[in-house]
Amino acid sequence: MNADSRFPGATILPFEGKYPQIHETAFVAPGARIIGDVTIGAQASIWYNCVLRGDIHRIEVGARSNVQDGSVFHVEGPRPDTDGCPTIIGEDCVIGHMALVHGATLEDRAFVGMGAIAMDDCRIGSGAMLAAGALLSPGKAIPAGEIWIGRPAKFLRRQDETQIAKIRFQTERYCKLAQRHLAALSGLGHGPPEN
Template identity: 80%
Template sequence: MEFEGKVPQIHETAFIAPGARIIGDVTIGPKASVWYNCVLRGDIHKIEVGARSNVQDGSVFHVEGPRPDTDGEPTIIGEDCVIGHMAVVHGCQLSDRAFVGMGAVAMDGSRIAAGGMLGAGALLSPNKHIGEGEIWIGRPAKYYRTLDEAQIAKIRFQTERYCKLAQKHLAQIHG
């Protein structure tokens, strides 16, 4: 949906599930997927979803708009990221291969470095930063440990699986 002259830019290879709402200044990259009942509302700042990243069912993305003390906070998702079901991502930035678990919340100004993980149900407070390859869990989220090679491989697997699954859903819808 257009909002105040801003029209979502969705790559032709991206999958947007029926029922997802993409509003305003939103860019969806190649082979990215936005699943059923997600809301990405770029009405007061921009949202970007990088190539092959997946935003799973029921997730909500929003932004922090400009205020007298700041230019606001866009929501920027790198490439090959996994956003679990029912996550809330608000005015934060995820580097490539970052992971946000099911039901997790990432708040304004927070950052997740390359390969970092916010565990299921966790709450990443404003302006907190998860380092490269770190896992943070809890409410509020705190450092737990560093990902091992098996977990890194699992994130890659999830990204690849969602790219393939998106193509199957697309074929089913357009059957």
């Protein structure tokens, strides 16, 4: 079953009356699973075999952000000691392949490297980076513009202009790449028809 026919091959399902809201310019690849209270912004891209499960809280992916292949987003629901933790991804964020983001917030232009984990109630500041393979423990915050590495993640250094430019490049590249994949899938009969 797919509640959104714009994305054949993807599983897009409501949960308890909450339907995913996906902007008309977003890309959701075949094999992706989008469930429940999930909002995906303009020109954002959700790649092959990602899972975004908004069942016990909400997930938001901002405009032009990309969630790369195999990544998993989930949330922490309300408990006696907390209202829970949604997963909130700002605009122009890069989420590397196989990342796990669980009840965390990424501010605009944040970067989560391949295989990294951001846990409940974490915050990654604007332009900050959680490096590949790193683990950001519950409740930790990476200040804007910093790079953190390791398990558990610790401060390495501040971003420089070269690294910031690379993140900008990755965001722009993925917006264009999503359109190329959409065109290729359309040619195979797996995308929206030409107008």
